[in-house]
Amino acid sequence: MSLLMTLRIAFKALGRNKLRTALTMLGMIIGVAAVIAMVALGSGATATIEEQIKAQGTNMLTITPGSVNAAGVRTGFGNSTKMIPEDAAAIRDLPQVEFVAEGVNTRAQLIYGNQNWSTTVQGTNVDWLTIREWPMQYGAFFSEEDVKSAAKVIVLGANVSTNLFGDGIDPTDQVIRVKNELFRVLGVLGSKGNSAGGTNQDDQALAPWTTVMKKLSGQINLNNIIASTRSADDVQPAADAITDLLHTRHNIANGDPDDFTVQSLEDIIALRTQSTSTMTSLLAGIAGVSLVVGGIGIMNIMLVSVTERTREIGLRMAIGARGYDVLLQFLIEAVVISSVGGSIGIATGYGVSEFVKYYQNWPTLIPINAIIMAVGFSAAVGVFFGFYPARKAASLDPIEALRFE
């Protein structure tokens, strides 16, 4: 019998008892909907983090001393791992790299009149603004001259300026005290809110790295170097070039562990989204358990169905159905239940995620391959859990089956 015919017969058989078919599908519907909804929420969270990290700057690379283990924790600080300004200068010479900024960080108390505010003072150079794609709110950034001469100039983050000078006030050319030094405010950064890690990006101040090094912190090593490339395609080649360069400069032989880390934004994204990705997989897995339950429900109902239809099966065999015909018919009935149930589940899961997105403002995103997998998995559940009842039906003896009460 043709496949199309068997399909029609299967649909007809399922249509004879619509309530039972619907209830059997319910297991699959709920299972698939749960998986899709979990994946949607998880993927949405991951995508949001990705977006936020990407907003830190385009094609950006971060070079830090010490090696970073899988959890993002930096190890190996201390004298044995260091980066010096000459490293940054050497990186600047690489053709793959477009902008480079040294990084020297320290914490300091900023005082203006009777206002004070403790914050991080980042030492950097002029390229920082370009690399970080950060707009200015008031005034201007410092210049190459300022860096060369280690001028005592400072650019405030939006939050710092508000705390020292008040909301909406332009503090350009004002003088503030940083540690024991007087610094002139050159401008204020535009507001960027919280970063992906939750820190307030507006709570910082920027000064020339030479100034921070010589006048504020007294260190001779850099805390980090940031760089950016011309295009996205250059990012990996640049990362490789920087790695090779530092291997040479730091005398690291092949196979020895690095005393520095080069991370592109992609690397950071992968690091930060690891936990959300893991959560998503975990939730989807738990939801997947309900798929198994749905499949068991299908098998249960198909077994009942086979028993109830024993005489019908006997009749079909008597008029010429082979074992294969009977097997295929019941298998297809199971697959129809699971596939239709799965499709409804996908639509329901989509509906739930849209509902959550609208009312809770949680980001949701359903990747295409999740849908494809859900469809495939539903059909597979039907085949797997439908096989045993179908085989039972096919191996009935027609004589016994016809006599069945």
Added chain:
Amino acid sequence: MTRRADAVQEVGLAGKTVIEVKDLTKVYKMGEHEVRALRGVSLSIQEGEFVAVTGPSGSGKSTFMHIAGCLDRPTSGTYQLDGRDVSRLQRDELARVRNQKIGFVFQGFNLLTRTTALDNVELPLLYRSVNAFKSSERHRRAMEALSAVNLQDRHHHMPNQLSGGQQQRVAIARALINEPSMILADEPTGNLDTRTSIEVMGIFQRLNVEQGITVLLITHEMDIAEYGTRIIRFRDGRIVSDAKTARRRVASEELAALPPPEPDQAPAPAAQPEPAAAH
């Protein structure tokens, strides 16, 4: 359906053998116990005969019917159906033979519930392994079969809308649809009242006489067996008599002689028995 009767006359195949059975035995194992259901049965049935097989319970007539219907295989002996030895075929082959060569009519009708008469009659066509028909051709043949049993006007009715006699007639139409070598009827009147039983036997006789269809009828009721042209009696796994029917009953004459049916005996939806429950 009249092609067969014409063919029989034209080609002079009046003597063609439909069933040829030699030394058939069937032994069942029930635990350690052996049951000899058939102890060496030989017979031959020609095309156009109307044979009734009768005997008490346990006589082996059901076992013989199962083997004759290719639902089971003999332990030893040979069975030739339409000239082909079917005694050693595998399950799938037997299914194919059943589809092509045998039309079953059961005591319990065994129609699919919530399915129209037309779709019920069509069912054997769907299991054809060669020359499958497209749906318009299937419908045409099914209507033709229903006409042969005078039910063409009820082709869209479900079994629960038909009386017992009508359901059995649908089953007969279904048995005819693949133009089988024989109709094999197992207690076809067991669930019908007297009048309807005679009507159904009349249909078998009409098909047998007008269209030359071979009929093999299994029954334990002697008065039903007497509608056939030949009666074979089984006892304890053997044939004890095989002879032309002495006083053959003719259903059409009997029906004419009966008083008109009482209002409550007019065809009404059957309360009896469950057709093959299909969900």
